[in-house]
Amino acid sequence: MSEVIISPELLARYNKPGPRYTSYPTVPAWTETFGKADYKEALGDVAARPEDALSVYVHLPFCAKHCDYCGCNATVTRRSEVVDAYLDRVEREMAMVAPLLGERRNVVQMHWGGGTPNFLNEAQMTRLVGLLSQHFAIDPAGEISLEIDPRIGTVEQMAQIRALGFNRISMGVQDINPKVQEAIGRIQPFAQTEKLFRACRDLGFTGVNMDLVYGLPFQTMETFGETLAAISELRPDRIAYFSYAHVPWVKPKQKLIDVTALPDTFTKFSLFRMAIDRLAEVGYDWVGMDHFALRDDDLAVAARELRLHRNFMGYTTRPALHMIGFGMSSIGDMAGRFIQNESHLGRYQKMIDAGELPVVRGYKLSDDDLLRRTVILHLMCNLELPYNLTQSLFGVDLRETLGDDLEHLEAYAEDGFLELLPDRIQVTPLGRFFVRLLAMELDAHLAKTSERQVFSKTI
Ligand SMILES: C[S@@+](CC[C@H](N)C(=O)[O-])C[C@H]1O[C@@H](n2cnc3c(N)ncnc32)[C@H](O)[C@@H]1O
Ligand code: SF4
Structure with missing residues (x-):
């Protein structure tokens, strides 16, 4: 990648706000008219396919202390009760949802x-774990993972987590520099x-991952180079490299961040570039938009073989499992529907107490959405679009269906962003570097949704 030259002018021209396409259609297109009955219908459709394996997400919002930069759906408490x-409430939610899926479905x-799940x-x-096992047959050889905050974790706790059947762990690090x-x-x-980290390795976790964030106050090429060197020396299997999202109008605690100390756009971009080059030198492949994986890790192999996928949990090698979400703000993705739970703790709990499914919005994909979803996610993950990509699944060639949109996309060949083979x-x-912009050309909802949400920029 070091041969790619991106000047400040080029960056300024193309660094436009756009969705990250963790889903298509993106969340702003989902509606409140999608409700409990629609969720039940989706669960019924999954029940009708008992051979399909499932994916389960549980949101655990609690943290010991709030970090000023945090953009997650987190809530601080000291009280275990x-x-x-x-x-x-999660127990009751599972008792409402799981029976609608059929007998103890397989979870892979x-x-x-x-x-912070390890706040529990x-x-x-x-x-x-007991509740989940009561309702689902969790495959011990599946990907069983959780996020942890190393500041509150102990070696003993890591051993407990491993003994509970978790085989992957992801640690929040962000930056190791004391000033940052x-x-x-x-x-x-x-x-x-x-x-x-070393304890997790000794305990035999098969995947130990770390989160870093670039674009934080006081980060410089020099200090962040030190963070990258120290972290890559530990050799986590994967590194998630998130662009700092500064959205104080959504996350008021971020007002505590000194904006004058934030790196400017070009420095932030240079921090991103530096990780690509430095991590490549020490054996990591750049995967998807913002992840790195050791060259022999499944994710890096899948990316090389052009079979990388993405769901709400992140990049994955497993295509299109039905994902069932539990807990406040969790998202489900099943049988051609997206389902979002209430993201306010009190309201989520009240809905459960009233015996209601806590769904607040969702979306049922049309045939056009399903086709575009396949195309956009393939482009974002695998950086190519074979014209016959949708032939086997939808019986059509991309050139027949996407028409004008494909022509708009192909115009980026003039800027050197694409090669037309x-x-x-x-x-x-x-x-x-600008793959989001490319995907936006194929997004049939963007004109409507961009008025409703301010997206973050590419860098
Ligand atoms: C749920 S936290 C990880 C677990 C644990 N709570 C912790 O912080 O160690 C998920 C990750 O989101 C990332 N993150 C949080 N706020 C962010 C923001 N404003 N912009 C970009 N990434 C952010 C951080 O890398 C963080 O580790
Ligand atoms: S970054 Fe992690 S620990 Fe910090 S407030 Fe957010 S979720 Fe909690």
Whole structure:
């Protein structure tokens, strides 16, 4: 990638706001008219396909302390009984949802996200695993993962998590520089991260991942180079490399972030570029938009073989499992529908107490949406569009169905973002940096949704 030259002018021209396409259609297109009856219908459709394996997501919103930069759906508490009361609701939600899916369905992927799932104590984690196992047959060889905050984790807790059947773990790190850590309200000595990482390796977790964030206050090429060197020396299997989203109008705590210390757009972009080059030198492949994986990791192999997929939990090698979400703000993705739960803790709990499914919005994909979803996700993940991509699934060639939109996309070949080959459109190394812009050309909802939401920029 070091051969790709992107000047500040080029960046300014193309660094436009756009969706990240963790789903298509993106969340702003979903509607409140999609409700409980629609969710039940979706669950019924999944029940009608008993051979399909499932993926389960549980949102655990609690954290010990709030980090100033945080953009997640997190809530701070010190009281363990608040977690117990939440788990009571998750238990009831599962008791409402699981029977509609049929007898103890197979789950091959499970993820606990947050918030901070390891804020739960041992009894709470054991309870939640027990509840899930009561309703689902969780495949021990599947991907069983959770997010942890190393600041509150102990070696003993990691052993408990492993004993509960988790085989993948993802740690929040962000940056190891003390000045940056102070500026984002998150003090996390590197020795603590390192100790927990090594414990996870010794315990036999098959995937140990780390989250880094670029674009934070006081990050420089020099200091962030040190973070990349120290982290890559530990050799996590995957590194998620998130662009700092500064959205104080949505996350008021971010007003504590000193905006004058934030890197400018070009420095932020240079931080991103540096990771691509430095991590490549030490054996990591750049995967999808913002992930890195050791060259022999499944994700890197899938990316090379052009079979990378993406769902709400992140990049995956497993195509199109039905994803069932539990807990506040969780998202389901099943049988051609998206389902979003209430994201306010109090309101989520009230809905459950009233015996209601806590769904607040959702979307049923049309045939056109299903086709475009396949096309956009393939483009975003695998950086190419074979013209026959939709032939087997939809019986049509892309050139017949996407018409004008495909022509608009192909026009980016003039900017050097694409190469037009006889059988496919190929994203160039330069175009890869702007792949969201390319995908936007194929988004049939964008004109309507962009008025309703301000998207983040590419960098
Ligand atoms: C749920 S947290 C991970 C687990 C745990 N709560 C922790 O912080 O260690 C998910 C990740 O989202 C990322 N993140 C949080 N706020 C962000 C923001 N404003 N912009 C970009 N990434 C962010 C961080 O990398 C964080 O590790
Ligand atoms: S970054 Fe993690 S620990 Fe910090 S507030 Fe957000 S979810 Fe909680």
